[in-house]
Amino acid sequence: MRDNQVMTREVEPQTRRDARHLPTITLGFIPLTDCAVLAVARERGFAVREGIDLRLSREVSWANIRDKVALGHLHGAQMLAGMPIATTLGINQIPMPMQVPFCLNRNGNAITVSNTLHDAMAQGDGFPAWDDVAAAGRALHRVIAQRQAEGRAPLTFGMVYPFSCHNYELRYWMAASGIDPDNDVRLVVVPPPLMVDSLRDGHIDGFCVGEPWSSVAVEANLGRIIVSKAKLWRHGMEKVVGVPKVWASQNGAVLAALIRALDRAAAWADDPVNCHELATLLAAPEYLGMPEGVVARALCGEILTGSGLEHRAVDDFLVLHRNGANLPSVEHALWIYSQMVRWRQAVRRPGDEALIRSIFRPDVYRAALAGAAWEPDTMADSPEIEASDELDLFDHRPFDPTNIDAYLA
């Protein structure tokens, strides 16, 4: 930590002096804990050291991010992994080819339910142990069946965007637990900052969202965190950096510098010794503008699942760099596509797999690192990492990315 601090102090004044003469890249972000790598790249001098002036623009909606990137108001942005796919395929929009050269994080989401729903789930046999995804699914199934028998209104769950991993995670978990996410529950999009209020007002009974919003609900004693994405979808690709393909091809050198800066920033941010310093940085008004203690929970892997309960150390709750986390995963992207087809957002077309392979570019990431002036510490340049990045959902159902039709049959 001391070394990093010294390094930071040396870099900081230089950041401002030199940045004016460097090529500018403006990226959009949503105030969530998993914008960490972008914030660190800018604020800790990693961008300047790679020769770019990284500017960040805080946005209020994923729709804004999509539109501003499409119109060139932003060079690129933090995106939900499903967004570049939806944009490239032209789902509800004019198709625009996108490129993903960097993954900002794996995991990081959680499913939280209201105290009332948690108590109902806990009443039957097999009280769902924390992060036992299958048991939680069975408990939810039982509560829903009971409610249906009593003629009560379906439960409502919040998620953040139609093309979000949150949507696919909730749906996969429910469907694998015998719940029809289209008919047995209502799924609604709620902007993350309104998620906790919606839970308080009873508009929703639970939600799947990125941090710090689950922790905020716990802090207000409004709900319990029951499932982490780390357990539901191991090492699951979550937020990525998406840029228009045209921009990427015309700005190869600048993009490579950005990737290197983000990789260094990710290594710093993922180092446990920096987690509190990172929490302070993200808690600032220009980023999340939230209490540092709440922001720190996901970053330090110390999740409080319910008010008054003990902190639980959750392995890999949020992964920012280790185990090749920054490598864009083609296999995970193809699974996301399979879920778009499964839930009828996308129409299955034979050429789509090739399109998706053209979006997620581990090769661009590797080539950028190969051009680094420093020795990459990550194992991302080894093929084994990609092999070990096989899709693994909580029910361990095998996924063959070369045979999506069989998977969906």
Add this chain to the structure above:
Amino acid sequence: MGDPTLTILIIEENPVRAAILEDGMREAGYGRIIHVSDMVTVPDKICAIDPDVIVIGLENASRDTLEQMFQVSRTVRRPIAMFVDTSDTATIQAAVDAGVSTYVVDGLKKERVRPIIDVTISRFHAFRRLQEELAEAKEALAARKVIERAKGILMKQKNINEDEAYNLLRRAAMSQKRKLFDIAQSVLTTAQLFDEA
């Protein structure tokens, strides 16, 4: 004149901006304009309203919620983001600059949509100007208060009348090439320091 048969839904939390927008639409001849401020109730209403055009501020976080409705509601005609029509990039850029996004029902002809967007853009600009004027007026009022207080201090300390106090401030501002407000502020700060001492 606007097409009175079109239904326009305005989603806007700020009542002043909503009123400015609604008035603009009516002046342009649009007949059926519905304003909703609370996003929570929109999903239930949107089927019944069945809008041809939806206008929503770019900085409204509920855009993501709105877009999901188009996905799930197969029973209603589906509006789509205006940004899908890339043939009219200038209009889209102007809309984004003004801070507004528009959704139109798929298949609605461009020549029917364009005037609505033009009204929307001009009204969003009008609202912004209004806000700027309001901010300026507030600032001017605050500045005047500071100058009045500085005058009062000078009158008391130097036993002079109001005009003399004002002239003193003005001369200091001119000789130091600073704003009258800044000089007045310095007088207040200095007086405060002496009071504390």
